[in-house]
Amino acid sequence: MKRLADLPLDLQRLSAPLPVWHGVVDRGGWNALAHHAHTHGRLVALWGKHRSVAGAPSACLAVGTPQGLVWAELPLEDPQVTYPDLTSHFASAARMQRAMADLSGLHADTAPDPRPWLDHGLWGDGAPPLVPGAAAPAVPPGTLPADYPFVRVEGDGVHEIAVGPVHAGIIEPGHFRFSVVGEKVLRLEQHLGYKHKGIERRFTELPPLQAHRLAGRVSGDSTVAYAWAYCMALESACDAQVPDRAEWLRALMLERERVANHLGDLGALGNDAALTFGLAQFSRLREDWQRLSGEVFGHRFMMDAVVPGGVAGDLSMPERDALRHQCDAVERDVMRLRQIFDEHAGLQDRFMTTGRVTPELAAQLGLTGMAGRASGQAHDLRCDHGWQPYRRLRTTIATQTAGDVAARVAVRFDEMFESLRLIRELCSGMPAGAVACPIAMPAGEASGIGWVEGWRGEVLVALHLGDNGRVARCHCHDPSWQNWPVLEHAVIGNIVPDFPLINKSFNLSYAGHDL
């Protein structure tokens, strides 16, 4: 296998808990890295960056390889200059490139799909919003969102079902356009971006030491993952050494977040297959779980508990015992519930072979995270690059190959049991010491990256600090970017009433994607 060192790239290893390399590349280097990642890795994120009002922009690419993350920057002489298209190597690059055009005004040299993605035509005709000094919006009041040209499916008996942006349940907004024959789905096309509220520009208006609060609100169900990733990026840029105890407490919270989400999803999946008993049981366990998080960490979702330099509060011995005992209690109940789920013929009939993504298709489309592991994509940062304390705890990866709803349910159960084990180990082996260190802001410009395995998949935060001590650019990437397009494939050939079940089995983020 070709190694990173064999590529014609000048890469520097950043100070970070995980192996992260950064380098400025030319077009040849950009293409070589993309080609390398196509065969030996995966696309993680793609974004545009303007260093300053006057400075030239650059296109940024982050790829995951067996040796770690590579963050490459391709300087562009001016915004009219294009960067090499990546969709021939990575299917998931298509929407990221469209978003980069909408937000930063940078375009790929060939654009297979020129439609706007996040921009619904309501931001005014000024410069793209992430260009420094971009003008205020100038759309007159009463302007309606632009029409989106969906792909039409034609044929005998084909009709369309339009859903959203306001959905029937208590769900985030987005639009789904189904083309169906009878009850069978021929094609699903998504239109997202409804929740875009300008988070990345908002970052540049906040002091770096307070912006972790904004990161923790990119996607409420992943607040620990995002806050940790932001803090990791800031600490990397500032070259801060976070105390061991703080890292253990962060891991403890990340695992508690994983368990909370898996508990919620398992109940909801039972409910979507008409087993309301499952919802009642799992939502009761989830409530117990959140209440203890509230008591111990001061917030039911642990928002603002991860702070730059460490964590906001320490853990007392009685609190540690309470966390451990809760793991035992939840494990006992979940084992019983898993048996009930496994033996319930009606439930399994709905779960099995529904919304199937084969490992081949998953690899081709770049399915990632928890859903990827249910389709044989064995990546988990906690195992692949085991940063502390995960390296010491030797996390076991959970994978399935069936790629259907049942597989995504099974991965959730397996990951939950592993997280419960990790939480107990984190509680018992926690090192003594401080829970935070002071952060000294660098004198000049600095960059850092945070890369964390959230419950949904790998979350990435790339931070660039300007020489004025402000955030010049902060890009947040959610694994939902990779997985939303795969959901369009997963529903093909399924019946319309199974869509809610399939959608829930992925449980992708709208907020984390739209930003």
Next chain:
Amino acid sequence: MWQILRQITRTGIATEAPPRPDDAVLAEARNIQDELLAILGQALTIREVDAGSCNGCELEIHALNNPYYNIEGLGIKFVASPRHADMLLVTGPVSRHMAEALRRTYEATPEPRLVVAVGDCGCDGGIFGESYASCGRVANVIPVDVTVPGCPPPPIAILRGILQAVKRQPAVARGQRR
């Protein structure tokens, strides 16, 4: 089935007593459930609209349906269409992309209708504020009756806000609304 029944009996009834609403608001109320029925004649139906939140408020609204809060036991139900709803429960700073959808949802809700804005973002724009992409608080887009601060507000605070809004309902029915 045997295992399911066993787990149900083992769990018992988890539902807790509903919260005591703020004294100033419900000093005269004796029984929330009776009052709800008296005011509405039947039950309260809610259409939840996420107008741009981080999804945190939605998770807490979901929690209202868990056995501890058992909101359906109080006669309150989440419905799939605004046309079936007495109340809109709106979260988020309203993104520019959702403003029109929120307006249309409001228009589709039959009068007398109530609007409760949930969460710091719904109350004042929260950490996202107003920008090229965010209209800020819900009241910037549609009229709001009650706000529930918190990031996100815990389920019990959301429930209290819903009951507060319901208390205003008789005035609405008599046409005294602004």
